[in-house]
Every structure is written in C-alpha cells, then in structure tokens.
Amino acid sequence: MSNVAPIQHNGPVAEQASAGTARVARIRREADGVVGIVLTDSAGGRLPDWAPGAHIDLVLPGGTTRQYSLCGDRWDAHSYRVAVLREPSSRGGSAYVHDSLREGDLVGIGGPRNNFALVPAPRYLFVAGGIGITPLLPMIAQADLIGADWNLLYGGRTRNSMAFLDELGRHGERVRVEPQDETGLLDLPGFLGRPREDTRIYACGPAPLLDALDAAAIDWPARSVRTERFVARERAGGGGDTSFELTFARSGRTIVVGRHETTLEAITAAGADVLSSCRQGTCGTCETTVLEGRPDHRDSVLDDDDRQAGDCMLPCVSRAATGDGLVLDL
Known part of the structure; x- marks a missing residue:
C-alpha cells in the first residue's frame, strides 16, 4: 500500500496521502479482539x-494504509466511527491500533469512498460474518429509516467475539445471532428462502462465507447479491501474464507494462499520478477510466455491469485482456 505517512502522537501528520487529519476522540472495546474508534x-x-x-483510509505507521468501513451515524457530520479487528497475522495495522493508538492522537484519513452502496429496495437480507x-x-x-423490510443473519466464532450485539439487540427478531460454537455454520439457504425479485442481499465477511452465499443464491435473480470482501477473490486459472502497451490519453505517451509488473507499478514508474491504497483490488482507490481497449478485470470491487461496460479498471491488479493494449484517461 502506498502514499502514506506515519502517525505521530499528538503531533502533525504528513500530508502524503491523507485527505485530512482526524483526532481519535474515543477508543472502546466492542468485543473480544475488536475495538471501536470514533474520529x-x-x-x-x-x-x-x-x-x-462507505469506507475511509486510515493512515498508519510504517508506510501503510488500512481501509475501514464507516459504521456510525451517517447523519453525524462531526464524527466517524470504525471498528478494528486484531488480526493474528497483522503486518502492523491492527496491532498498532490495538496496542499503541490512544485517545487524542492525530491520524491521517482519506475518503470516504463507496464501492458497496445500498441500492433502493423494498426488502433486504443482510448477512455478516x-x-x-x-x-x-x-x-x-x-432500511429502518425508509421503512423497508429487512432481516440480518450474523455469525461469528463465539458470542463474545461478535461486536455491536447490544446495538443490534433493539431490533428484536429481525436479527438472528448465531455464533459458530453454539449453532454451527450459518444456514444460508434457510435464511434466504425462495428467490424474490423485490429483495437485495448484502453480505460482508470472510471468503468461505461469501463463497457459500454465492452458492446458496445461485437461483436468485441477477444482481440480487452484493458482497464486500476482506481480501481479493482468488484468480481462476494459472495462466501467466503477458506484456502489453498502455497509452496515456492526455499526453499521448505509450509505455509497455511488463509481464512481471502490475499496471499500477508501470504507471507509477512512468511518473503518472494515480492515488492507490490496498494494491489488492479490494478498496477501489485507484479506479481509472478506460478510453480504449478491453480490461482483464481481476479486482473484487466492480460489479458485473461495470465489468461488462469496460470503461474503468483497477490498475493495481487488472491488466489488458488482449494484446491490443489499453488507453487510459491519464
């Protein structure tokens, strides 16, 4: 992840990638291994x-940025809330947040950006892991505000590891809380029921859960299911990459993207300015307009309509689909 600056306790934050500077107003334990942060x-x-x-970028030390979903009150114009899970294999992000971040610290923030927008519907099914x-x-x-019908299926390893249960408790029977150590794996087919045209399904969680949801919803109408993934979806097939020509439309300059480098790496090496963050095709920060050519989409952000249109791509992971190359609005 790139274009970041280190956090400094109660001091200035470099402006390298952050769109602004925020102060940590509150840190609170929300569950085992989960802290909530108000900025x-x-x-x-x-x-x-x-x-x-929507999510924001949180500028962290060591030249990294992490993306966290906004989970507070969208109508509160003066604060953001995010929640951070301690990752056992943390490369410094979640470990720093849990062990070193303090109330009053200044951090860089970027965004918000939204690749997981809620579309209007009379009925929603939500699935969380x-x-x-x-x-x-x-x-x-x-959904509550607009009077839509909705239900939530919420799973986790244990009840103590599941954040915001008290907050969700006020919704009564609309919410099904099913810790794995109590009820086993989530019964996705039972929760989804029969396919319905009026329903949109939104899910976020680990890859096995989302893969199981895709399988359970195979007979639902197209575009019924929207998911957000923690990590990029594994690429199907094992074919190698090939070099291709990439043209910057604004200057007319053409470069070659080598088989062993990403499109974003080649763009950056050529001196073009593309804001990026995750470099895994999961955050959408580097989305770039495609003017000519057909992208080979390898991200976990764009939906089927975006992929079919072919007028944008995430150069951190995606490449040209043919040997004809690409022309980007850069």
Whole structure:
C-alpha cells in the first residue's frame, strides 16, 4: 500500500496521502479482539458526508494504509466511527491500533469512498460474518429509516467475539445471532428462502462465507447479491501474464507494462499520478477510466455491469485482456 505517512502522537501528520487529519476522540472495546474508534476533525470542523457502505483510509505507521468501513451515524457530520479487528497475522495495522493508538492522537484519513452502496429496495437480507457486521450497521439504519423490510443473519466464532450485539439487540427478531460454537455454520439457504425479485442481499465477511452465499443464491435473480470482501477473490486459472502497451490519453505517451509488473507499478514508474491504497483490488482507490481497449478485470470491487461496460479498471491488479493494449484517461 502506498502514499502514506506515519502517525505521530499528538503531533502533525504528513500530508502524503491523507485527505485530512482526524483526532481519535474515543477508543472502546466492542468485543473480544475488536475495538471501536470514533474520529473527529482535528480542527473541529465538519467531516465529509458519506452513505451506507462507505469506507475511509486510515493512515498508519510504517508506510501503510488500512481501509475501514464507516459504521456510525451517517447523519453525524462531526464524527466517524470504525471498528478494528486484531488480526493474528497483522503486518502492523491492527496491532498498532490495538496496542499503541490512544485517545487524542492525530491520524491521517482519506475518503470516504463507496464501492458497496445500498441500492433502493423494498426488502433486504443482510448477512455478516465477524467484523463484516461493520458496513451493514448503517445499511440497517437506512432500511429502518425508509421503512423497508429487512432481516440480518450474523455469525461469528463465539458470542463474545461478535461486536455491536447490544446495538443490534433493539431490533428484536429481525436479527438472528448465531455464533459458530453454539449453532454451527450459518444456514444460508434457510435464511434466504425462495428467490424474490423485490429483495437485495448484502453480505460482508470472510471468503468461505461469501463463497457459500454465492452458492446458496445461485437461483436468485441477477444482481440480487452484493458482497464486500476482506481480501481479493482468488484468480481462476494459472495462466501467466503477458506484456502489453498502455497509452496515456492526455499526453499521448505509450509505455509497455511488463509481464512481471502490475499496471499500477508501470504507471507509477512512468511518473503518472494515480492515488492507490490496498494494491489488492479490494478498496477501489485507484479506479481509472478506460478510453480504449478491453480490461482483464481481476479486482473484487466492480460489479458485473461495470465489468461488462469496460470503461474503468483497477490498475493495481487488472491488466489488458488482449494484446491490443489499453488507453487510459491519464
């Protein structure tokens, strides 16, 4: 992940990639291994508006950035809330947040961006696995606000590891909480029921859960299911990459993207400015307009309509689909 700056306790934050600077107003334990963080503008001003499904970049030490879903009140213009799971294999992100971040610290933030927007529907089914509950909380609040019918199926390893249970408790029977050590794996076919045209399914969680959901919803109408993944979907097939020509439309310059480098690496090496973060095709930060050519989409962000249109791509993971190359709006 690139274009980041280290956190400094109660000091200035470099402006390398952050769109702003926020102050940690509150840190609270939300479950075993999960802390909730409330952020406010460092100057006391208004924060950018956002909608359910949005995430922000949190600038962390060591030259890394992490993305976290906004899970607070979207109508509160002066604070953001995120929740961070301690990852056993943390490369410094979650471990720093849990062990070193303190109330009053200044951090860089970027965004918000939304690749998981809630589309209007009369009925919703929400499925969460573990920390995947975070982007769904504002969606549930929005569904309540507009009077839509909805239900949530929420799974986790244990009840103590599942965040925001008290918050969800006020919704009564709309929420099914099923820890794996009590009930086993989630009964996705039973929760989904028969396919319905009026229903949209939103899910976030680990890959095995989302893969199982895709299988359970195979007979549902197209575009019924929207998912957000923690890590990029594994690429099918094992074919090698080939070199291709990439043209910058604004300058007319053409470069070659080598078989052993990503499109984003080649763009950056050529001196073009593309904001990036995750470099795994999961955050959408580097989305770039495609003017000519057909992309080979390898991200976990774009939906089927975006892929079919072929007018944008995530160069951190995607390449040209043919030997004809690409022309990008750069």
